[in-house]
Amino acid sequence: MSDRITSVTVFSLTLPRDVPYLGVARPGEEPNARGYLVRKGNRTVYPTFDRSILVRVEAAGGLVGWGETYGLVAPGAVAAIINDLLADFTIGRDPSDPSAVYDDLYDLMRVRGYTGGFYVDALAAIDIALWDIAGQIAGKPVCELLGGSRTRPIPAYVSGLPKATRPERAELALHWADRGFTAFKFATPVADDGPAKELETLRAALGPEARIAADMHWNQDAETALRLIREMEPHGLWFAEAPVRTEDMAALARVCDESTVPVAVGEEWRTEWDLLNRMDRCHIAIVQPEMGHKGITNFTRIGHIAAERGMDVIPHATIGTGIFLAASLHASAALPTLRCHEFQHSIFEPNRRLLEGSMDCADGYYRLPEGGGLGVRPSQEAERLMQKI
The missing domain is CATH 3.20.20.120 (Enolase-like C-terminal domain)
Structure with a gap:
């Protein structure tokens, strides 16, 4: 079909925050040089800013779909997975059946046990973009x-x-x-x-x-x-x-x-x-x-x-x-x-x-x-x- 995927491009977007997520840093939660702090109440790292990974997927007919996933920490990990692996296996696919593409991409790393983390986050961004294009092709919102x-x-x-x-x-x-x-x-x-x-x-x-x-x-x-x-x-x-x-x-x-x-x-x-x-x-x-x-x-x-x-x-x-x-x-x-x-x-x-x-x-x-x-x-x-x- 004429709407096959032609390109996958990855972006990061970072925005400053006046107050870190979950509120002001408590004593002992001072951010490091990268702007990361660890909340003592749950021992989890958070950035002092907002950051996302955005994925732009384009089809041959000129339609553009947008996807997004987490980029809070180590955004380069998600970008590398998409750029080095997933993009080339997405290009050329039919965007009208996003779930079929998702399952094929998921199976690429099955024998290595990659069932979560950055790998599946990267898949999520591509999947969202493909559903966006599928809806545009059908002339319907995704919910329909x-x-x-x-x-x-x-x-x-x-x-x-x-x-x-x-x-x-x-x-x-x-x-x-x-x-x-x-x-x-x-x-x-x-x-x-x-x-x-x-x-x-x-x-x-x-x-x-x-x-x-x-x-x-x-x-x-x-x-x-x-x-x-x-x-x-x-x-x-x-x-x-x-x-x-x-x-x-x-x-x-x-x-x-x-x-x-x-x-x-x-x-x-x-x-x-x-x-x-x-x-x-x-x-x-x-x-x-x-x-x-x-x-x-x-x-x-x-x-x-x-x-x-x-x-x-x-x-x-x-x-x-x-x-x-x-x-x-x-x-x-x-x-x-x-x-x-x-x-x-x-x-x-x-x-x-x-x-x-x-x-x-x-x-x-x-x-x-x-x-x-x-x-x-x-x-x-x-x-x-x-x-x-």
Whole structure:
């Protein structure tokens, strides 16, 4: 066909932040020379800036699709995988069947055990771009290619309260409540007075009807996670996210069995196999696919498996320019058990100038971008900031 892929180009885009993700650095969290800091509460590295990997895929007929994945740390790793390996196996392919291309690219490294990490992140960016082109070829938004839009607009919850003190974080939550949002999530690694006290303060500020979740950042063993959940429970905990280390399936199984609060997991997973290998052992209540790690193909597969097993889907959001957020909204709108979608306001709001398109989040709901494919593309300002790598 005339629309076969002709080129794949990789860019990085870096933006400064006034305050690092999750809020001001605590004592002992000073950034290094590369701008990376380690949060003591979860022992995980974060940059002091926003950074994404963007992929521009062009077809012979002149159509251009955009994809995006994480570039927070070591962005050259993702770029090298695409430039040295994946691009040449994508060029010449038919973009109208993105899942077939994805499966072929995934299998390239099967015998080497590359089932996650930077490799599958790189695949996600290409997959999103191919779905963008497929939608443009069909003259339909991606959500319609995936079976139609079940949920529009999409309910959103406010994620992250990056202020220095507990009263300030409650005040920020109230700011968003006044703008029509009724669901919220805080991060336990930066709940300096403990998760229970944090939730108690938020509950007092937001009232009994607000839904409030806790992101526990994979930082506990089962015993500790269950204790913290029990301490938060009297204050009305919506769900407990990532309560134990992702490698420890036995701990997850125990927490799912013993917690009376719904347990949510899956942000860091890359493929449907991560869910399949856990769901018979762990009574997971909520699945949280993250588009930047999975691409539309695996995000959708995970969502449908979750629906078959009666699990709710509340996708993780985005730390990027908005390309993979748009993809996440399109894929989410087609899922049977979608309940809500994360709204990373501290990234979405300052970075919305980087996109052209009608995507928005207001009054507690996301509005999907309109038009064929994803319905968004980098703005002229974004293209000026992008660096080819």
